[in-house]
Amino acid sequence: MHQLDIVLPCYNPTEDWHIAVVEQFKRLKPHIPDNITIQLFIVNDGSVKNWNEDKLNYIRHHIPDAHLVSYAINRGKGYALRYGVAQCNGDYIIYTDIDFPYTTASMSSVFHALKLGADIVAGNRAKDYYDQMPKTRIYISKFLKRIIKLLLGLRFTDTQCGLKGFNQQGKSLFLSTTINRYLFDLEFIFQASKRKDIKMIPVAVELRNDIVFSRMNLKILISESLNFIKILFKRNA
Numbered sequence: 001m002h003q004l005d006i007v008l009p010c011y012n013p014t015e016d017w018h019i020a021v022v023e024q025f026k027r028l029k030p031h032i033p034d035n036i037t038i039q040l041f042i043v044n045d046g047s048v049k050n051w052n053e054d055k056l057n058y059i060r061h062h063i064p065d066a067h068l069v070s071y072a073i074n075r076g077k078g079y080a081l082r083y084g085v086a087q088c089n090g091d092y093i094i095y096t097d098i099d100f101p102y103t104t105a106s107m108s109s110v111f112h113a114l115k116l117g118a119d120i121v122a123g124n125r126a127k128d129y130y131d132q133m134p135k136t137r138i139y140i141s142k143f144l145k146r147i148i149k150l151l152l153g154l155r156f157t158d159t160q161c162g163l164k165g166f167n168q169q170g171k172s173l174f175l176s177t178t179i180n181r182y183l184f185d186l187e188f189i190f191q192a193s194k195r196k197d198i199k200m201i202p203v204a205v206e207l208r209n210d211i212v213f214s215r216m217n218l219k220i221l222i223s224e225s226l227n228f229i230k231i232l233f234k235r236n237a
Helices: 017-031 053-062 077-085 104-115 127-132 135-152 168-175 184-193 218-236
Strands: 002-010 036-045 067-071 092-095 120-125 164-167 200-205
Touching: 002 017, 002 077, 017 036, 017 053, 017 104, 036 077, 053 067, 067 077, 077 092, 077 168, 077 184, 092 104, 104 120, 104 164, 104 200, 120 184, 164 168, 168 184, 184 200, 184 218
Parallel strands: 002 036, 002 092, 036 067, 120 200
Antiparallel strands: 092 164, 120 164
């Protein structure tokens, strides 16, 4: 019996996040073979709202073996995911956002690519993905992709897609990342691209139609500029 672990970072989620998690998790299960057990890991990254026992009990009732872990101080999505992934022991691990923003078919595609032998599967967002994004996010996302291609020379320029999966070999590499916030994805893909023993493939993914984007934090964007410079120096080292 093999195991698939789903890891979701959580920080100040929406009021009904717990309902959405249960609904999307149950939608995914029929798309995974019966000989694969699924474990859910949710990491509370120091939330100050909408994380309480009533919501957690709702999840425990509908997903009895869910792992719900928490720490008091917000550390960032990269830190939260490493915290959760470190506790996973499944053959395959997939992480995405707390609102399960990608379609069930997209989640299933990532899993099946792993099952066919990929060490790391990186979601690759289709062009119509940008039709659903606020203009500010579009500019930032496209600018980052151009910079990644120009300065880092990566084949995978859509590093920031919030849906990725890996096996145990990919897990070890993911846990070696150090960036706590926005650019942890870039650091992960950058490190993987330098490893000839790692099989990394892109898989086309799509957003669900009802997803609402949060606003970008300017302070975080400024701090992540420094992290990008650190990655750039690693390339030239």
